[in-house]
Amino acid sequence: MAQEYPTQRPTDLEHGGGEESIPTELNSIPWIDIHNHAQTLSWNDREKFTLSGCESMVMMGAGYYWTPYKPVEPEDVRYLWDDALNRLPQIRQSHLLDAKVGIGIHTGARVKDYDQLLDVIPEYAALDEVAAIGEIGLTEAQHVSGWSLEEQKDVTRRQLEIAADHDLPAILHTPADLEDVEFPDRIRGNIPGYELDLSLQQEPVLTSDYPKREAVEIDVELKDDAGLPGDQMVLSHMDKKIAPYVLENTDCYLSFTVSYPWLLGVSPTDVAEIVAEYGPDRILVETDSAGVLRSDIFAFKRTILEMYRMGVDVEDIRQVVYENPRELLD
């Protein structure tokens, strides 16, 4: 019998609905961010990870944004690695996160004499604090100082070999697909939300109609050449357009960057739709939050909630945000 309510006249309650019980696990699923640059964020931003249920993260000590000089010298890259390592214990203690570091040569600006770095990466890769080789992978167009495709392939393949030798996962960025992104026609300033002078971008070295897919194809070839198993490679910045190709044609993990949809066009709903269609295997979520661009750390938790709303089982949600990254990092 329908419940009776002591309201003055019938309300919506009389018609039932809205009483479905919510699984309590939904609000306690821990999550792991396999790709961010949290060492470049503020204390307050890092606290948001803990507040929204993050258990563990891998902070990429790689990026061209934080070296003032272009082309980048080997010691500039070493500084980024050493800075991330140096700050790791305090970040772990302050925010009660099981944080680790990723070590890699970013291809966003040419790095001179990169052999010197390749010689020492194995020593870093052997550290307990280092959980991944990253972020690496081909870049469509460099900042200030261009880097040929052949050299980018060389530096990427040799880092994938180091990942294979040390049984570490490799985290690879893929080019942003800006085709459908609408930016205001500004007289002053570049992309809103991005602290990067786009007028200094160099000519693209990936020249097909669809550079994101071109990069994925080459990265996957390089992985095979390096002998790295597919389940140890992550393709970052995936979106709804490329995800089916990656799921159907490769054996790699794919990771959705959810914290800056204004640039990459990836919403929590997109992730939920792909998981609902393809299942949770090989899918990851990441924030890639960094001090150079406007990002929303809470978007990760929002993605968990949205997957539930889209009808994904709690067990499958847990697999995407926790079991998959745990397996990758272990």
Ligand SMILES: [Zn+2]
């Ligand atoms: Zn990144």
